[in-house]
Amino acid sequence: xxxxxxxxxxxxxxxxxxxxxxxxxxxxxxxxxxxxxxxxxxxxxxxxxxxxxxxxxxxxxxxxxxxxxxxxxxxxxxxxxxxxxxxxxxxxxxxxxxxxxxxxxxxxxxxxxxxx
Numbered sequence: 001x002x003x004x005x006x007x008x009x010x011x012x013x014x015x016x017x018x019x020x021x022x023x024x025x026x027x028x029x030x031x032x033x034x035x036x037x038x039x040x041x042x043x044x045x046x047x048x049x050x051x052x053x054x055x056x057x058x059x060x061x062x063x064x065x066x067x068x069x070x071x072x073x074x075x076x077x078x079x080x081x082x083x084x085x086x087x088x089x090x091x092x093x094x095x096x097x098x099x100x101x102x103x104x105x106x107x108x109x110x111x112x113x114x115x116x
Contacts (some may be wrong), residue, residue: 091114
C-alpha cells in the first residue's frame with residue numbers, strides 16, 4: 001500500500017511563494033514518476049508538474065512554467081513543488097501523485113489559497 005502525505009499548503013498573498021512537500025511510503029521511491037496536480041471546484045484535476053523516475057526529466061503545465069519547480073529527493077522519498085510568483089488563479093487543492101507503470105496513487109491533497 002502506497003501512502004502519500006502532502007504538506008506545505010496555506011494562505012499566501014499574490015506574488016508570494018510556497019513549497020509543497022509530499023512524503024511517500026514506498027520501497028523503491030526512485031522507480032516512481034511523481035507528479036503534482038491541482039483541482040478547483042467544478043473543474044477536472046489538472047497536471048501541474050511531473051518528474052520522471054530515475055532520470056528526473058521534468059515537465060510543466062504552460063500556466064506554471066518559469067514560476068514552479070518540481071524536484072525530488074530519493075533518499076528522503078520526498079517530492080517538492082516550489083511555487084513562486086503565485087497568482088490568485090493558482091488557488092486550488094494540490095494533490096501528489098505517484099505512478100508506477102500506469103498504476104497511480106494519490107495523496108489527500110493540500111489547500112493553496114492565493115489572496116490579498
